[in-house]
Amino acid sequence: MDYAAFRTGERDGWSSRAGFYADATARATLQTIPKLLDHAQLFPGARVLDAGCGPGYVAACAKLLGARVEGIDFSEGMVQQAKTQFPDIQFSLADVENLPAPDGSFDAVLSNIVLFHVTDPARAMSEARRVLVPGGRFVFSQWLGPDRSECYRLLFDVLSRHADMSRADPAPNAYVLSDKAQVTEMMEQAGFTDIRADVVQNVLHAPGPSFFDFFMRFGVRVPLILERQEPAIRTAIRQEIDDATAPYLKGETYKIPMPSIVFSAQTGALSGV
Secondary structure, three states: OOOHHHHHHHHHHHHHHHHHHHHOOHHHHHHHHHHHHHHHOOOOOOEEEEEOOOOOHHHHHHHHOOOEEEEEEOOHHHHHHHHHHOOOOEEEEOEOOEOOOOOOOEEEEEEOOOHHHOOOHHHHHHHHHHHEEEEEEEEEEEEOOOOOOHHHHHHHHHHHHHOOHHHOOOOOOHHHHHOHHHHHHHHHHOOOEEEEEEEEOOEEEEEOOOHHHHHHHHOOHHHHHHOOOOHHHHHHHHHHHHHHHHHHEEOOEEEEEOOEEEEEEEOOOOOOO
C-alpha cells in the first residue's frame, strides 16, 4: 500500500510542532527515556545513534551518561530545534528507514516513540541492525494501544462513533508495535536476539481548559483525521472528548494515564564472550 501521503503528513506535522514540542508532546514522551536508557546499557564512550531524535532529548541524556552521540530525524523543524537546544551534539536530516551510516557504526541505536511514525517499521529495525556492532543494542519505545491505554481508549471511542476514518490517509497499523509477540517476531526477523519488553506507566499532564485543544497540538495522526471532518462533526467530537476527559482534570491540569512500552534487543554475542 502507498503510504506516501501519510509520510508527508507526519514529516510536515512534526516540523510545524517542533517549536512547542517541550510544552506538548514532551509532557509524556520524556517519561519513557529513563527506561529506554536502562535497556540501552550504555557505557562511557559508547557510540549512540538517536534515530528519530525529535528535538534531541534522548541524545542529550545519552551524552550525559558519557556516550558519543549523534541524532537524525526526517523532520527539518525537529533537527533545527535539536541543534538549537544542544549545539554540542551532531544532528542531521535523515530517515530511520535508510540510515546514512556504514555497517557496524554504533554500539546502540535508540528510538523514543518513533517507529509508528514511519511507513515501514520492519525496515527501520533492519537498518538499526545493520549499523550496530556485534553485541550492539537496539532500543525503541511505543505507546500502548486503546486496549491498554486510558488516553487512547477515550479518544478512539469518540472517534469511532463520529469520525469518517476513510478520510484519513492510508497508514500502517500504529499498534502492531504495542504487541510483544508481533514485535518479537519482527525483531527476530531483523536478526535480533535477547528481546525484552517493559511497560512504563506514563501519565500525560495536559493543561486545561480543553483536552481536545491540547491534543490537537500533542500529536499528528489524530489531528490529521480531525482536520478532514465536517465542522459539525469536529464540534461534536471536541465536546465529547472534553466531557470524557473531565474527570481527569485536577485543578488546571488533566492527568490521564498514557502508558508506553520499551523493547530492546541485541545483535548477538560478541565473538569470544
